[in-house]
Amino acid sequence: MDQKLSKAAQDALKNAYVPYSDFPVAAALRLADGRIITGVNVENASYGLSNCAERTALFSAYAEGYRKSDIVEVVVTTKNESLVSPCGACRQVMNELVPADALVHMVDATGDVKTLANHELLPYAFSEEELPE
Ligand code: THU
Secondary structure, three states, X not given: OOHHXXXXXHHHHHHOEOOOOOOOEEEEXXXXXXXXEEEEOEOOOOHHHOEOHHHHHHHHHHHOOOOHHHEEEEEEEEOOOOXXXXXXXXXXXXXXXXXXXXXXXXXXXXXXXXXXXXXXXOOOOOOHHHOOO
16 A cells, blocks of 8 residues: 555544544545545534545545546545444445445554455445446
8 A cells, every 4th residue: 555645544634524423534545647635524413414535535536537547546544543444325436436446445543454445345336337228
């Protein structure tokens, strides 16, 4: 894993807007052109409208015009000494927006890392292939 990417995610934790959970999460994407894009969780008083760090980062990248093939690897981190695992909603979004073989690194505050390929996070995923033509 690229240490710069992990540091970018750790540095972004301070930007998390988490008045309800007090559980900051940050994600960082490394893009093929060398850029790093970060995202954090952004919560809402209507709890279900909260957005996870992974989706914030991905939507920011797409909003700048990047697409699936531009994404090389992903880091997700917290301030905790245990790994954070992307939630189901994020896995569904990552299935669509991140290449299947891109590596997803779950990094804890001590630097421990668990790495999986994106496709391992959501077996039997629902995708555009299921939709009628
Ligand atoms: N959260 C993320 O941002 N990413 C994850 O992978 C897991 C959960 C956020 C959602 C909510 O703001 C807080 O963590 C507690 O669930």
